[in-house]
Amino acid sequence: MEKSRILVVGGTGYLGRRIVRASLDDGHPTYVLYRREIGVDIDKVQILMSFKKQGAHLVEGSFSDHRSLVDAIKQVDVVICAISGVHFRSNQILLQLKLVDAIKEAGNIKRFLPSEFGMDPARMGHALAPGRVPFDDKMVVRKAIEDAGIPFTYVSANCFAGYFVGGLCQLGKIVPSRDSVCLLGDANVKAIFVDEDDIAMYTIKTIDDPRMLNKTLYIRPPENILSQREVVEAWEELIGKELSKSSISVEDFLANLKGQDLATQEGLAHFYHIFYEGCLTNFEIGDGGEEASQLYPEVTYTRVKDYLKQYV
Template identity: 75%
Template sequence: MEKSKVLVVGGTGYIGKRLVKVSFDEGQETYILHIHRPENKYDIDKVQMLLSFKEHGTHLVPGSFSDHQSLVNAVKLVDVVICAIAGVHVRSHQILLQLKLVDAIKDAGNVKRFLPSEFGTDPARMENALEPGRITFDDKMVVRKAIEEARIPFTYISANCFAGYFLGGLCEPCKILPSRDSVTLLGDGNKKGIRNLCR
């Protein structure tokens, strides 16, 4: 069976680094879009991670969301593009950066499969979501529409949420550990729910 050439965008993030590892463990020729950010220059963990990936045979490809041709050049090297940029920064509309990737894939014309950054709750089922989460779901639907209009072969992976993000703080926003003093219940109080509190 012929192996794919895979480009991972966001390859040093929480999900991205795992996707890179699985890709090269499966024997795929793996590329990471390396976006130079001055603030990451002193992030030793990320530098070491990239060096480790490189030692395993992964290729680092320079690129930038503000340089269309660099994205096209990166995409032309592969036949599968997986985007794992974070979607948790809801105020920054970071998910919409994928529109630039969609344009690059369309112009390159060689991609057999695009997996956009989804990896959470299916945005098509979140029409009643509240703010601030609503922003991220709306942005994901904008990206989906662009992918489908461009007729790019795609796969959406909606894992319906990662418990690891919420487990430590028992679903209380911005908490790493559960409070011992109070509990915040979300919503209007009219829905039934169960919460297990262990000491």
């Protein structure tokens, strides 16, 4: 079967660049939206040039130019958006409403994957403010997609390993300490950790898969469903040393939200829901979704214990 042509929006970003590589590696004709707003960001330009050398097609388009978006979309079969949805980078989720309008006008897209890739926003209506902002925004985009009758796949990838495993599940830390760690509560609540390259690989797997039409892909690698304590223990085993441990109660953790800047409040709220509430693992997937490692058992995903080896 001929591979679908894929347009990646946000292809120079943290996850987007991985999605572009996964698309190329899987043999898809791959198009990367080149936005005029890139200005003199030399790092992004060089990333784009590297994609071009690997065979990607660069397509100029802008959220401020509806016709350019329509023209770009008409060249492909599938659109994947990977623009940022968190405030410590820049929350651009609602810009996707312009993509929805362009996809609707183009009329040729057989699948749209909006920028999600974290917690399932449909299950986060109770989330603490201001952490709920990106979830609410994603639900606005979902409604627009579904109201327009655009075929979709949503991807819930849970915790990015780089941001969570590297820092032993501590907000603001991305490299594991060899001395100490702060445990969140009893540190026994299960979360789910996924290597970012694996997220991209699973995402691309869904593109031509009819089983994922109008469904949510939940990436839950079974060996990566771990508590913070288990992540810490895996690190201790690797370095042959027990870390000094402190802990923070849920009351003290929530009290830390007060007076923080918006991005920090958002991050703290998300950590609360993941590591105190257990929002990633306290539900069954149900009929509206599929689990990635069951759907694609041929994928050899990165285990947390192996991911940590790079820091030794």
